[in-house]
Structures are given as structure tokens and as C-alpha cells.
Amino acid sequence: MTDIVLGTAPPRSRLLPRFLIFGLVVVLIAGVLATRLFDLQVARGGHYAGLARSNRITLQPIRSPRGLITDREGRPLVRNVPSFVVKVRAADLPYSQRATVVGRLAELLGIPPAEITAALDRNAGSRFDLIRIANDVPQQVARVIAEEHLDLPGVAVTVEARRDYTYGPLVSHVLGFTGAISAEEYETRRPDGYLTDDIIGKAGVEATYEKELRGAYGVEQVERDASGRTLSILQTVRDAKPGNSLELTLDVGIQRRAEKALRWATDLVGLKRGVVLVMNPQTGEILAMVSLPTYDNNLFARGISAGDYQKLLTDPDRPLLNHAISEQYPPGSTYKVVTGTGGLADGRITPRTKLDTKAYLEIGSYKYWEWNKRGWGPLDIYDGFGHSSDTFFFQVAGMLGIDRLAHWGRQFGFGARTGIELPGEAKGIIPTNEWKEDLFGQRVFAGETFQAGIGQGYNAVTPLQVLNAYAALANGGRLLQPQVVRRVLDPRGRVVREFEPRVIHRVDVDPQVLRTMRVAARRVLTIRHTSNLVELPIVVAGKSGTAQFGIRDRQGRLPYHSWFAAFVPRDPRPKAGDPDGYRAVARDDSELAVLAFAYDSRTKGNAAVEIVKYFLQLEYKLDVDLRNHDLVKRGNFYQSN
Amino acid sequence: MGALRAEPARFHDWTTKSVRVVWNVFDVQLVLYALLLAIVGLMMAFTNSSGASPLASGTTFSRGLLWLGVAIIMFTVATALDYHWLKTFAWPLYLVNIGLLLISLFLGSGVGDVNRWVTIFGLQFQFSEIAKVLMIVVLANFLAARQDSLNSVWTVAGACVLAAPPLLLVLVQPDLGTSLVFGAILFGTLFLSGVSLPWIGLLAAAVVAAVPIAWSHVLKDYQKQRLLSFLDPTADPQGSGYQLVQSQIAVGSGGVGGKGLTNGSQGQLDFLPEQSTDFVFATLAEELGFVGGVAVLLLFCALLWRILLAGWRADDPFGVIFAGGLASMILFQVLVNIGMVIGIMPVTGIPLPFITHGGASLVSIAVGLGILQSINLRQSKPRW
Known part of the structure; x- marks a missing residue:
């Protein structure tokens, strides 16, 4: 070991402390790890062995x-x-x-x-x-x-x-x-x-x-x-x-009666889909919401079998869908409440204005027919609404123009979700010039404005929207958010959230106009547009609708849905001083609005009117049965009218 | 021992020395400890290959054998090569290093968004493992060249600048664990390079100060969750908390003597997640017990002793610093991996050298030890 080292060796002596520190760190770390291992495996080994052997944590x-x-x-x-x-x-x-x-x-x-x-x-x-x-x-x-x-x-x-x-x-x-x-x-x-x-x-x-x-x-x-x-x-x-x-907010009793009324009609005619909605127009509380066909939710709660689920999914009438809110249909004549209110509110007509109703209106060579193919001559808003005259409302729609008509549609809540706290609500469609230009690159034609004025053409609504619009009419102009949950209670039953009506907005119109339209809605019954409904021993106002859709048959007729939206004044008993009930409906105190919708009804009469009639008989325990079984038979409404 | 005169300025070729001389300076102990650790690793591969025949192709065990073979070849090659060449190649190696990491980042596959693995010849390969050893070479070369200005702040800053790109590339893979290993390598090389301690202290302070920033800006949510779960395993009962609880049960239930190879119920019944990768030590402690665990710790200590000794003997700064880097890399990985398994360190994906299954980890350590052996062989200083 006597060899001499040449060159520049590193200053080892200077690094000695660092090597020692490094070595110390190695020992220290190994010591810490070994100590922890000792703690886990030797000191507490038995405990962990027990956990691992038969039991696991x-x-x-x-x-x-x-x-x-x-x-x-x-x-x-x-x-x-x-x-x-x-x-x-x-x-x-x-x-x-x-x-x-x-x-x-x-x-x-x-x-x-x-x-x-x-x-x-x-x-x-x-x-x-x-x-x-x-x-x-x-x-x-x-x-x-x-x-x-x-x-x-x-x-x-x-x-x-x-x-x-x-x-x-x-x-x-x-x-x-x-x-x-x-x-x-x-x-x-x-x-x-x-x-x-x-x-x-x-x-x-x-x-x-x-x-x-x-x-x-x-x-x-x-x-x-x-x-x-x-x-x-x-x-x-x-x-x-x-x-x-x-x-x-539901009342099982009302729900049962609503379903019974709807099932009566569906069983009689073989309707595939139908909706009955009952609401308190003062609060927006949904008292009944029936959508047929329905399904048994217990199947799902139990864990539905693949076969049952497939059956529900492939059913063309879509039982899993809540047709009251998730599907949109043309509103038909029920939409005339928008056209009429708009005409009055914008001063295009007054309650005394008479418009001539003829067999048809012509734009160019194209004819827009009155539904009865004859017309009634000059009519005011009460009789125009009462007869549900198409040519009357074509003219009003023409005076308003499509964008103003859409404005009044939105005022009644159409074209927007009502905000009901249920999943899958549809928005509906209210055509405007802008909407059509975005979609088709054209403005709305005059004839399409006519169609929109009677709830046909592009218009699409949910049954709940229609009911909500009539609820706003009935309560004097408050468009309410329909609600299904009344109160939230904690497990001890204390109220966490109390019910409160939620106003979406006030319909921007003089209350007098809505009063006129309520009386006009009563006129629908007294003029006997809705057959014998007026004979019920309670005062009811409402508007029917027959909404065409789909493809013409060989006779050139379109299939159609039936609608009826109605409301009942708080005190519906007929009064001596108010034989026709106009005063009762002029008040804005209704606490019950009801809507029936019959999909693809093709009945002789308006099936929805019959459903509402039967529901009201049951609901008010009326001692009469005015159901017209014949009107609910299959046939074509247009042939009989 | 014959007269062995040596001038550092001249290259030595081992073929010019007699076999006896070479044998005298060849560190047999270093190889022995490394081989023993690798054998422990193979035992764990065997126990985790239960079910199928362990020798069948594709099992953890057969792959482990294959990689051990590759590692031994790489070790031999690295030993044979004169490490002084590395100084010439340091810069190209650095670029290759960065290139490899970029490849992993863009071509790599992994779980979810984690791009750690690159598949070559059907074998998955983690380039970041190789990058660690290359990093040591590059840093050692740089610091060795700056022996005259050890007290300059630029020496420390330069080392940081060198270490930063690979560290960040690994961090964005994202592989937090490996980037921490780069940090450990940086400190280890700086420490044994002789850089003045205040600068190292300042760097350490800067790292500590950067932790809150990294926590809120760099780390991904799952990384934070894993890091925190070691403090409170019950916070995430379904995820990493469960893993930690199971891991401690596995270690604890091993007791003094262990349950015997392949008999650990925690690992064998798949209670223990990742029992062949990052949590392999849990299986080891369960099956080989406290005795086995401490034996592995002692083997690591012995290996680190031989590495540091090689550094001490090295007669040029490169050798000293390289040993420091290699030792700090292995020490850090042992601490963090075993610490994680026994619940005293946060969960980061750092492999346990030799024992965690992964070809890249084993091969890169073999290369590192080979370079170290090459340093041993080419000393002019007599043994003592």
C-alpha cells in the first residue's frame, strides 16, 4: 500500500462528514421502518392476524x-x-x-x-x-x-x-x-x-x-x-x-275520479292515450295528474325484468312517458283563448266588435274553411268563442300578426316549460317569424298566421301548458308554476318547507279582458257547443278543441285529438239572479280547473268534453248522469257537425 | 498486489490488468447483495403467480426471470465499459433521456390519462425508470466539472435547471412518485458533490415553500386524495383508504415468521390491491414476516453501504457524485415505498427497487450498479 496517487483526487477529508451523515440517514431510515414493522408485526401481530384469518375489517x-x-x-x-x-x-x-x-x-x-x-x-x-x-x-x-x-x-x-x-x-x-x-x-x-x-x-x-x-x-x-x-x-x-x-299536492280521491272518468272513455272507444289534469287555479297545486297508458312503478322498485322493461319501452303509446308534460301536441281551438285575449288587449277588437264569419276565407287561391263549412254570419267575441268559429279567429290572428300572437301565447305560458318539479317536461313550440326563419329560412305566411290563431300548424303544447293557461284565465291573470309537492317534512314530521304559490308572471292585460274571455268561455257551454254539458247542475266554463294532426285518410280527413279545458267558480251552484252563470264565471275565484286530452280520439262528439263532464259529476257528487255514450263512439266528428 | 501506477489523465482498460487485479477491485459484496434482493423479488413474483404454472410464459414470475437475465447482461456491459466515456456522452445521453420521456408522454399508454408505459417488443417499458439513472450520470458529470466553483450559486442553479425538464415531463405524465425520485437524486448528488450546505439548505427551503403551490395547481384530485388518505384511511372507504387498511392488515398479520411463501391470505385472496406492484412489500411482510422484512431492510442497508463505499473510494468527483445519486435514489424509493405500505408515508406510485415487478426498474438499477462497479474497477487508489 505504498503507491502514490497522482492527479487531482477529490478532497476526501472534506467530504468525510457528508459520507458519515449519509450513512447515518440510511441507518436512521432503516431503523424507523424496522421499528414500524416491529410494531405492526410483533407488537400488534396477533391482533392483525385475527383480523386477516377469519375476519376482515x-x-x-x-x-x-x-x-x-x-x-x-x-x-x-x-x-x-x-x-x-x-x-x-x-x-x-x-x-x-x-x-x-x-x-x-x-x-x-x-x-x-x-x-x-x-x-x-x-x-x-x-x-x-x-x-x-x-x-x-x-x-x-x-x-x-x-x-x-x-x-x-x-x-x-x-x-x-x-x-x-x-x-x-x-x-x-x-x-x-x-x-x-x-x-x-x-x-x-x-x-x-x-x-x-x-x-x-x-x-x-x-x-x-x-x-x-x-x-x-x-x-x-x-x-x-x-x-x-x-x-x-x-x-x-x-x-x-x-x-x-x-x-x-295530489289528492288520491280526485286522482281516482279523474282516472275513472278517463278510463270510462278509453274503454269505450279504445283511446290509446289520454290525460286528465286537475289543478287549483288559485295556487297552482296539481290535484290530479292522470296519463294513460300508465305502468306499475312497483315493477321497477322490485327490479324490473328485462322482458317487462322491453315491453314498456317498445309500446308505441309510451306508457313510461308522462303525456301531460313530456309530449307536445297541437292545442287546436283551446288556443283561441290566446288569440281572443290578444285581439282584445291590443285593441284590434272590442267586446262589441262583430266579425263576419263565412264558409271560408281566401288568401290567393287558397281557402281557409270554417269548421262547419257554413259560418254563422256576424259574431262578437262571445259568440265567436262560443261557436269556436275558425274564420272569426283567422281574422283576429290576421289583425295581430304572428309575432304579436306569439307574444300573447308566451303571456299564457306557452312555448316555455311551466317549471313543474317533474323530470322530462317539454317546452312546446310557438311559431314566430324569427323562429321560422331560423328553421326554414322564410317568414311566416299569412295562412300560417291564420292556422296559428286556431292552434294548428306549427303550434305544439303540452296538456299541462293548456291547463295552466286556463288556470291563469280563471284566477284573473296570474300565471302560476304548477306544483306537485305541497310540503317537505323532516323525519319527525316538522315542516321543512311550507307550500307557497309561485307566480311565473302576471298576464300583461287589463283584468277586464280576462273577464270578457271567462264569460266567453261560459258562452261555449250556453251556446251548446259542448252538447249537454250546460245541463250539469253546476256552473262550468271552458273551451274545447279538436286538433288535427298527422296524415289525411282516403276521404281527405285528418285524424284529431280532442281537448277540453274547464274551470268551475268557487260557488258553482246556479243562482236565480244569474240564470246563465255569466256572473259566477266573471269572478276570478275558481278553485278547480280541469283538462282532458284524448289522443287520436276520432269520436263522434268531443271525447274530452265527455270525460270532463263525467269527472265533474263524480267530483261534485252530482245526482245526474249526462254522459252521452253515443258521442264517445268512434265516428267522425266532422260528419256529425 | 502488484505495483499499480495510475494517472487519472490516462484511460485504463481493464483488459490490460490481470484477472487477479480485476478480481481484487471488483466489489463482490455489491453484486451479492443486489442478487439477493433480486432473488427476493423473484420469490415475490413466484408467490404472485400462483394458480397457473409459474414458469408458463406471461406470468409475473417468468417475466421476472427474463428481466433478471436482461439486467445481468446490462450490468456486465456497464461494468466492462469505462465509465469515463460517460463524461463524453453525458450531453447526448441527456437529450436521449428527454427524448425518451417525450416518447412516453405522447406514445405511452396507461390507465386513464396516465401515460407511463411504452410497449416495445411486446414488453411494457417505463422509460422514466431509465431516465432516473441517466439523470444521475448527467448531474454527476455537471457537478464534477464544476468542482472549482462549488460555492457558486450557479452550480446549484445549473443542477436544478438540468433536473427540471425530466422532472416536469414525468410530473405531467402524471407520475408524481417518479418526479419526487428525481428530486431525491438532485439532493443526493448535490450533497456529495461538496456544494456548500447553505445553498442546499436554501434549495430545500424553496421546495418546502413550493409545496402549497404544487398542491393547489399541479396535483390532480386523485393524487391529492391518495396523498391524504394515509392520514385518514376512513375518508375514502371505497378507494385508497381501503387499500391502506388492507395493506396494514397484511403486514401485521404476517407476524414474526410470516405465513410462508404463497400462503398469505390477504395477498392470495386478492384482498390486497396491487400486490405485485407498488404494494409488493405488503405481501412480502405477510408471507415472510418480520424476519423477512428486516432481512430485506438489512440487505438494502448493506447495498447502500457498498454503494457509498464505492463513492468514498472513487478518485474522481464523478465517481463520488454518481454513488451519491444512486444511493439517494435507492434510499428514497425504499423509504417511500415501504413507508407507504406500513402506513407512515403517503401513497405515491414508487416501485421498491429489485422487488417490485417491472423490467425497467430492475434494468436501470442494474445499469447504475454496473457503472458503479466500473468506477470501482478503474480506481488508481489501492484498496483499504
Whole structure:
């Protein structure tokens, strides 16, 4: 070791402390890691060994009881009932045993093994997620699965609350239903504490009031065995908070009567779709909302089978859709309330103005026909509305022009969502020059303005919009947001949110004009445009509509929907000093507005009028039966008129 | 030992030395510890390949064997090459390094938006692993050249500027763990380069000050969530919190002697997420127990001792600094990976050298050790 080192060697002596420090850091780090290992493996090794050998620790959510829903009288519309659910945690199911376990499960549950495998493979989340295999499993089957848990690793049977809808199809469109959360819903809801195997409101108020109804889940730390059964709860990390309850504005009694009236007509004629809506025009509370065909929301709450679901989806009459709000149809003559109000408000006509009604109006070589092909000669607004004269309202629409007509349509809430707290509301279409230019690159033709004035052509509305417009007429000009939820109550029954009418806007018109239109709506009955409806022993005002749509048949006739929107004054009994009821309807105190819509009715008379008539007989317990069964038979309305 | 005169100015070719001389300066211990660690890694690959025949192609074990073979070849090549050449190639290597990282970023595949893997010859390869060793070479070369101005702020600043592009490229992949390793390498090389301590202290202070900014602007939500979950595993019961709880159960249940290879219920029943990658130490501790865990720690200590010793013996600054960089890289990865598994460090995706399965990690460490061995072999200083 005597060799001499040449060159510029680094100043090792200067670096010595740094090498020593480096070495010290190595020792220190190794020491810290070893100490922690000692703590985990030697000092607390027995504890952890116990957890790992037969038990495993896991954090699991505590589900909160979902809030209940009642009608306005407190009748329960839904209950939470216990139901057995079978789930699989992929992480606990060794791949080698998968086929056997899936086979046995399929046998017990009576579903194809492929369906179970598909459900397991579909899970994109963690292997620790519980995957829902079957809902609402019979107790007997649940017991067998629980007994065989040693042979069914990873399979868990749990008891979950499921929704049981007391009235099923009767209120399914308003209530909606709950179902298993979808992958997309899970992605967006994850921050709110939703789980991969969670239940979520899918339709109706179950969906719109999801947040209130759900409450907040808690968390607990549990020990569970190899097959996922909870052995003991170690600690509750966070308590679950039960959901709030809803009291709906619906009255099951009124809903029943509305459905009965609608079903009478649909059964008689074989109508495919129909709507009956009942509302309090003073508050905007929806008292009944019937849309046929309907579906049983209990099917969904139990976990609908693929076949049943396919059947509902492929039904051309779309039972899953709430036709009262989600579909838009031409309003027909019910829209004349807009044209008439606009004409009066803009001073184009006065209540005394008479317009000549003829067989048709001509623009160029094109004829715009009166519906009775004859006309009635000179008519004022009362008789024009009463007879539902098309040529009368063609002229008024022509005086207003399309954009002014659209303005009054919007004043009555057409062309905009009413804001009802139900999912899937349609907006409707109110044509304007701008709208048509955007769409077709042309302005609206004069003839199209005529059509718009009687609710045909491009006009498209939802039944709820029509009812809401007539409610605004009936209450003196307040366009209200229709509401289905009256109050929100906490689990102890204390009111969290009290009902309050929500005014969208006031119709920008002199109250006198609306008064005129209400009297004109009474005239519709007294002139006997709506057959014998006037003979009911209560005062009713309203407007019918026959809205053509679709394609002409071989005789050149179009199929049509029937509409009738009506309202009843607060005191509907006929008075001696008011034989025709004009004074009663002149007041703006109505507390009941009702609308019937019969899709593709093709009846001899106006089916919607008959439906409303029957509903009012039932609702006011009238001792008469003025239903005209003949008018509701199939036939062509135009032939009989 | 014969008279061995050496002038640093002249290249030495090992072929000019007798085999005996070479054997004398060849650090057998370094190779031994590294091989033992690699064998532990193979054992873990074996235990994680249970089910299928471990030797069947495509299993973790057979791939591990293949990569060990590649690593041994790379080690031999790196040992044979005179490390002085690296000084000539330092700058091209640096550009290659950045190029590789850019390739990973644009061509890489990964989970979601994470572009870490590049597939070549059907084998997935993480270029950022190679980048670590190249970074050490580049930094060592730079700092060695600036031995005359160690107290200049420009020395520290220059090293930071060199380290920044690879670090940022890895960070945007995004691979927070590897970019932290780059940081550790920077500190390790600076420390053993002899740069004055106040500058290093200042740099450390700047890093600490940058943490809040990085937290709010650079880190993605899932990274923050993972980092925080170690403080409170119950905060995210379904995600990384679960992983941590399971990992600690696995380690703890191993006890003193372990459950025996392939007998760990936590790992074998897939309770333990990522049991063959970042959480491999949990399986190791479960199956080999406290004894096995401490043995691995001791092996790492011994390896680090041999690396630092090689640095101490090196008669040029490059060798010293390279050893410092390599040691700090391995030490940091051991600390963060094992610390994560036993719940005293946040969750970041840093592999455990030799033991985590990943060809790139093993090969790049083999290259690093090869360079170190080359440094050992070409010393003019006698052994002591």
C-alpha cells in the first residue's frame, strides 16, 4: 500500500462528514421502518392476524331510510318494506370458484348464469364493490343462500328497504320510482356519497326530490367474514340521517275520479292515450295528474325484468312517458283563448266588435274553411268563442300578426316549460317569424298566421301548458308554476318547507279582458257547443278543441285529438239572479280547473268534453248522469257537425 | 498486489490488468447483495403467480426471470465499459433521456390519462425508470466539472435547471412518485458533490415553500386524495383508504415468521390491491414476516453501504457524485415505498427497487450498479 496517487483526487477529508451523515440517514431510515414493522408485526401481530384469518375489517355505509311520500290528505303513497337482495363482491370470489358459484346462484335465483356473469363483468369499478345480482329475492331462497355461505364465497345476502307503492299505476307518473344506480349516474353522484350498488330516484318526484328523500348515509367500521357477512360492528364513524318526507299536492280521491272518468272513455272507444289534469287555479297545486297508458312503478322498485322493461319501452303509446308534460301536441281551438285575449288587449277588437264569419276565407287561391263549412254570419267575441268559429279567429290572428300572437301565447305560458318539479317536461313550440326563419329560412305566411290563431300548424303544447293557461284565465291573470309537492317534512314530521304559490308572471292585460274571455268561455257551454254539458247542475266554463294532426285518410280527413279545458267558480251552484252563470264565471275565484286530452280520439262528439263532464259529476257528487255514450263512439266528428 | 501506477489523465482498460487485479477491485459484496434482493423479488413474483404454472410464459414470475437475465447482461456491459466515456456522452445521453420521456408522454399508454408505459417488443417499458439513472450520470458529470466553483450559486442553479425538464415531463405524465425520485437524486448528488450546505439548505427551503403551490395547481384530485388518505384511511372507504387498511392488515398479520411463501391470505385472496406492484412489500411482510422484512431492510442497508463505499473510494468527483445519486435514489424509493405500505408515508406510485415487478426498474438499477462497479474497477487508489 505504498503507491502514490497522482492527479487531482477529490478532497476526501472534506467530504468525510457528508459520507458519515449519509450513512447515518440510511441507518436512521432503516431503523424507523424496522421499528414500524416491529410494531405492526410483533407488537400488534396477533391482533392483525385475527383480523386477516377469519375476519376482515371493512368500512361499510349505513343506508339512511328513504323519506316517505303522502298525498295532501296524508294518505301514504309509498312504504319502505324490507326485501332480500343478493350481491357479490368480486374480490371475495376466487376466480377458480367463479363458475361453480355462479352456477349455484343461477339455480337458486332462477336466472340464467350468463346474466350473473354479465353483471359481474359489467362492473367497471373496484373489485371491492358489491354488485347487485338480484332484488326482492323470496325469503326461502335468501335463507338457502345464507346457509350455503361457505360454498358461496363473495356472495352476500342483505336486507334492504325497497319502495312499495301503495297505488301502483294510479300515481306512477307523479311518484316515479327508484332503481339501481346506473354507471353514468354513479359517476356524477359519487361526490355526494352514492355507492355503486345504490338505489336512486329514476322518475317523478322520486327523481326530482332525490336529495330530500335520500337523507345522508352514515359510515361504520365492521368485521366481516370471508363471505362478506358482517360479524360485528366495530364503530360507527358517522350516523345515517333519514330522508325528509314529501306531502304531495295530489289528492288520491280526485286522482281516482279523474282516472275513472278517463278510463270510462278509453274503454269505450279504445283511446290509446289520454290525460286528465286537475289543478287549483288559485295556487297552482296539481290535484290530479292522470296519463294513460300508465305502468306499475312497483315493477321497477322490485327490479324490473328485462322482458317487462322491453315491453314498456317498445309500446308505441309510451306508457313510461308522462303525456301531460313530456309530449307536445297541437292545442287546436283551446288556443283561441290566446288569440281572443290578444285581439282584445291590443285593441284590434272590442267586446262589441262583430266579425263576419263565412264558409271560408281566401288568401290567393287558397281557402281557409270554417269548421262547419257554413259560418254563422256576424259574431262578437262571445259568440265567436262560443261557436269556436275558425274564420272569426283567422281574422283576429290576421289583425295581430304572428309575432304579436306569439307574444300573447308566451303571456299564457306557452312555448316555455311551466317549471313543474317533474323530470322530462317539454317546452312546446310557438311559431314566430324569427323562429321560422331560423328553421326554414322564410317568414311566416299569412295562412300560417291564420292556422296559428286556431292552434294548428306549427303550434305544439303540452296538456299541462293548456291547463295552466286556463288556470291563469280563471284566477284573473296570474300565471302560476304548477306544483306537485305541497310540503317537505323532516323525519319527525316538522315542516321543512311550507307550500307557497309561485307566480311565473302576471298576464300583461287589463283584468277586464280576462273577464270578457271567462264569460266567453261560459258562452261555449250556453251556446251548446259542448252538447249537454250546460245541463250539469253546476256552473262550468271552458273551451274545447279538436286538433288535427298527422296524415289525411282516403276521404281527405285528418285524424284529431280532442281537448277540453274547464274551470268551475268557487260557488258553482246556479243562482236565480244569474240564470246563465255569466256572473259566477266573471269572478276570478275558481278553485278547480280541469283538462282532458284524448289522443287520436276520432269520436263522434268531443271525447274530452265527455270525460270532463263525467269527472265533474263524480267530483261534485252530482245526482245526474249526462254522459252521452253515443258521442264517445268512434265516428267522425266532422260528419256529425 | 502488484505495483499499480495510475494517472487519472490516462484511460485504463481493464483488459490490460490481470484477472487477479480485476478480481481484487471488483466489489463482490455489491453484486451479492443486489442478487439477493433480486432473488427476493423473484420469490415475490413466484408467490404472485400462483394458480397457473409459474414458469408458463406471461406470468409475473417468468417475466421476472427474463428481466433478471436482461439486467445481468446490462450490468456486465456497464461494468466492462469505462465509465469515463460517460463524461463524453453525458450531453447526448441527456437529450436521449428527454427524448425518451417525450416518447412516453405522447406514445405511452396507461390507465386513464396516465401515460407511463411504452410497449416495445411486446414488453411494457417505463422509460422514466431509465431516465432516473441517466439523470444521475448527467448531474454527476455537471457537478464534477464544476468542482472549482462549488460555492457558486450557479452550480446549484445549473443542477436544478438540468433536473427540471425530466422532472416536469414525468410530473405531467402524471407520475408524481417518479418526479419526487428525481428530486431525491438532485439532493443526493448535490450533497456529495461538496456544494456548500447553505445553498442546499436554501434549495430545500424553496421546495418546502413550493409545496402549497404544487398542491393547489399541479396535483390532480386523485393524487391529492391518495396523498391524504394515509392520514385518514376512513375518508375514502371505497378507494385508497381501503387499500391502506388492507395493506396494514397484511403486514401485521404476517407476524414474526410470516405465513410462508404463497400462503398469505390477504395477498392470495386478492384482498390486497396491487400486490405485485407498488404494494409488493405488503405481501412480502405477510408471507415472510418480520424476519423477512428486516432481512430485506438489512440487505438494502448493506447495498447502500457498498454503494457509498464505492463513492468514498472513487478518485474522481464523478465517481463520488454518481454513488451519491444512486444511493439517494435507492434510499428514497425504499423509504417511500415501504413507508407507504406500513402506513407512515403517503401513497405515491414508487416501485421498491429489485422487488417490485417491472423490467425497467430492475434494468436501470442494474445499469447504475454496473457503472458503479466500473468506477470501482478503474480506481488508481489501492484498496483499504
